[in-house]
Amino acid sequence: MTADLRERWTEALLAARRGPSSANAPDPLPYAENLLARWAEPQRRYHTTAHLTAVLDHIDTLSEHAADPDLVRLAAWFHDAVYFPDRSENEERSARLAERALPEAGLSPEATAEVARLVRLTITHAPDDADANGAVLCDADLAILASGPEPYAAYAAAVREEYGFVPEDAFRTGRAAVLRQLLELPRLFHTPHGERVWEPAARRNLGTELELLGAAG
Numbered sequence: 001m002t003a004d005l006r007e008r009w010t011e012a013l014l015a016a017r018r019g020p021s022s023a024n025a026p027d028p029l030p031y032a033e034n035l036l037a038r039w040a041e042p043q044r045r046y047h048t049t050a051h052l053t054a055v056l057d058h059i060d061t062l063s064e065h066a067a068d069p070d071l072v073r074l075a076a077w078f079h080d081a082v083y084f085p086d087r088s089e090n091e092e093r094s095a096r097l098a099e100r101a102l103p104e105a106g107l108s109p110e111a112t113a114e115v116a117r118l119v120r121l122t123i124t125h126a127p128d129d130a131d132a133n134g135a136v137l138c139d140a141d142l143a144i145l146a147s148g149p150e151p152y153a154a155y156a157a158a159v160r161e162e163y164g165f166v167p168e169d170a171f172r173t174g175r176a177a178v179l180r181q182l183l184e185l186p187r188l189f190h191t192p193h194g195e196r197v198w199e200p201a202a203r204r205n206l207g208t209e210l211e212l213l214g215a216a217g
Helices: 001-017 030-038 050-063 069-079 090-104 109-123 132-146 147-163 168-184 192-216
Strands: none
Touching: 001 030, 001 050, 001 069, 030 050, 050 069, 050 109, 050 132, 050 192, 069 090, 069 109, 090 109, 109 132, 132 147, 132 192, 147 168, 147 192, 168 192
16 A cells, blocks of 8 residues: 555646746655654544555545646645644644645645645535535545545544544544534535535434434433
8 A cells, every 4th residue: 555655646747837936846655655654643443544545545536526636636645734633723733734735746826725724624615616625525535434434434444533522422422513514514525525425324324423422322
């Protein structure tokens, strides 16, 4: 998996390099190694390289809907590059990491700004209607919600593990609030594929998890 991820990073970065900033740009691999080390940190249970791989796979599925799929792929690499479950500023710190690393890696200021904007968008997962890149990244990130019963149960269990420091009653209350907030959204997905294929399954999964949390309480 790691070798494949290195190749995917290199392809996306090389495709996204444009203009004079790409001249004599450094080797992409050290940047991949830094990011992969972050994605493998011990505090992670769900936000791991497996999640990164899944998001990249979903971006491939949705790529025709993106204005610039390679920048969306780079945003996927950075969107959880900084992740500590007991902190609330992970997305902002991840965006700032992108703003530091990508110009050095050969991206133009405009491309870097777009990647950072997309990373920050994963705070809300609420892209504007005209935001094609944002729709693809947000849908790819939330596609796990539409998975089959076993993968969804594994996802929910991994999230609980990441928040192992939270007492059970408090976790159930907080998680139920998150699920209700998601179910109250007019739509979870913003691409045509996401709305058509993933939306119904995601709502079923969220509703089932909410019922199970109530039963456990």
